[in-house]
Amino acid sequence: MCASLCCMQAKDALKGIIDLMTDPDMPMNIDPAILHFPYKVDQETGRCEKLSADNTFCTVYLDRPILCNLDKATKAMGFPMELFWPSNAEACNHYLTEAGIPKDQQIDLDRLRMDLLQQSVERGKRPPLAEPQEPQAS
Numbered sequence: 781m782c783a784s785l786c787c788m789q790a791k792d793a794l795k796g797i798i799d800l801m802t803d804p805d806m807p808m809n810i811d812p813a814i815l816h817f818p819y820k821v822d823q824e825t826g827r828c829e830k831l832s833a834d835n836t837f838c839t840v841y842l843d844r845p846i847l848c849n850l851d852k853a854t855k856a857m858g859f860p861m862e863l864f865w866p867s868n869a870e871a872c873n874h875y876l877t878e879a880g881i882p883k884d885q886q887i888d889l890d891r892l893r894m895d896l897l898q899q900s901v902e903r904g905k906r907p908p909l910a911e912p913q914e915p916q917a918s
């Protein structure tokens with residue numbers, strides 16, 4: 781379920797995404813333009829100004845910044861979605877847990893990983909698994 785919790789805590793959520801995108805250990809070549817977030821975020825609550833008054837939807841959803849658009853951000857980074865999407869889902873589950881949302885209403889990370897792996901296999905991105913090697917005689 782999406783409860784707009786990251787938009788209510790956009791200050792932390794955006795920092796988490798930017799930290800991940802700019803992690804020097806990650807094999808990414810980021811265009812700084814995609815890190816730009818043009819809207820105001822309440823420095824006390826962390827809430828994004830573009831969240832609807834009833835906290836249920838983004839009022840600029842179709843034109844939201846790349847940082848808020850997982851699909852576009854993944855493509856812009858050239859980063860495998862199999863790694864980036866579960867990281868985001870973990871963060872989402874963290875917010876859901878803090879809000880008291882039970883596990884069975886959170887993102888099933890194992891299922892997500894399997895779905896993403898299946899999609900990448902179907903796109904032909906992954907080589908078939910290697911044949912098991914015979915043990916070497918000593």
Ligand code: SF4
Binds near residue numbers: 787837840844845
């Ligand atoms: S722009 Fe929209 S999606 Fe992005 S943090 Fe604000 S409300 Fe959320």
